[in-house]
Amino acid sequence: MLRPLYALIFKIIGWKVVGGVPNIKKFVIAVAPHTSNWDFPVGVAARSLLRIRNAQFLGKSQLFRPPFGWFFRMLGGHPVKRTTSEDMVDQVVKIFNRHSEFILAMAPEGTRKKVDRLRTGFYYIAKGAGVPVVPVGFDYARKEVIIGEPIYLTHNFDADMDKLMAFYRPITGKNPELGLG
Numbered sequence: 001m002l003r004p005l006y007a008l009i010f011k012i013i014g015w016k017v018v019g020g021v022p023n024i025k026k027f028v029i030a031v032a033p034h035t036s037n038w039d040f041p042v043g044v045a046a047r048s049l050l051r052i053r054n055a056q057f058l059g060k061s062q063l064f065r066p067p068f069g070w071f072f073r074m075l076g077g078h079p080v081k082r083t084t085s086e087d088m089v090d091q092v093v094k095i096f097n098r099h100s101e102f103i104l105a106m107a108p109e110g111t112r113k114k115v116d117r118l119r120t121g122f123y124y125i126a127k128g129a130g131v132p133v134v135p136v137g138f139d140y141a142r143k144e145v146i147i148g149e150p151i152y153l154t155h156n157f158d159a160d161m162d163k164l165m166a167f168y169r170p171i172t173g174k175n176p177e178l179g180l181g
Contacts, residue, residue, distance in 0.1 A: 006045040015042070019147030021050050022134060025101040027150060028126040029055065030164065031136045032118065034107035035173030042138050043105065044075060046145040055103040058092070089124045096129035105136075108164075118161065127153050135164055137171035146171060 010016065031043060047055050056076040063072050064079040078095075080088060096102050104125070108118040126133045132150035139146055148167045153160050 003048045003051070006048045010045060010049065013143070015143045015145065017046055017049055017145045017147070021052055021147060022132075022150050024132065024150060026096060026099070026129065026131045027103055028122055028129075028131060028133050029103060029105040029136050030108045030118075030122050030133050031105060031138065032108050032168045033137070033171060033173035035175040038174050039107070039138055042145065046136075046138075047105075050147075052103060054101055055105050057105045058088075089121055089128060092125045093128035096125070096131065118164065123153065123157070123160065133164065135167040137168055138173065139171045140174045141172035 031039065043057075054076075056078060058080045059072060059077045061079040063069070064077065069079075092104065096104070106122045106125075108122045122133065132152045134150050135148035137146045137148075138144075151160065151163055
């Protein structure tokens with residue numbers, strides 16, 4: 001519905017999408033570096049431009065309170081309480097298992113602050129659900145949404161993370177000083 005508007009906005013501000021979404025029914029989209037609140041509107045626009053209709057995302061529960069909670073749910077958001085002891089990985093794996101098609105977009109850093117490594121929840125969600133990780137980066141220096149090839153996780157955590165970090169390292173976030181180290 002908003003696709004023509006997003007296409008116009010991307011054209012005016014000089015952004016483009018590089019790569020394409022794989023023809024896979026289930027996967028985790030891991031977006032990094034996550035350094036700005038602007039990542040969300042860029043992601044929503046890219047999702048529309050790529051015609052990814054069923055992509056969902058997790059967000060901190062505060063986003064889903066009135067007056068804007070309805071808006072984030074409408075966009076495919078699921079609130080997450082970060083203070084609870086419930087195992088989020090198991091909860092999300094069960095969601096994957098209940099659906100024949102499910103795409104989950106996550107920021108593996110879990111914050112917009114400077115981090116030296118990715119958090120592992122996205123990895124264990126993908127591993128537990130038996131789905132690949134599709135790395136995506138919002139490169140503000142080149143004004144590109146970059147979509148990588150699916151990464152099918154192995155039994156070697158370090159090698160899998162090295163492969164993901166190799167994809168993210170050259171990507172410049174909105175606030176480069178907060179990018180991955």
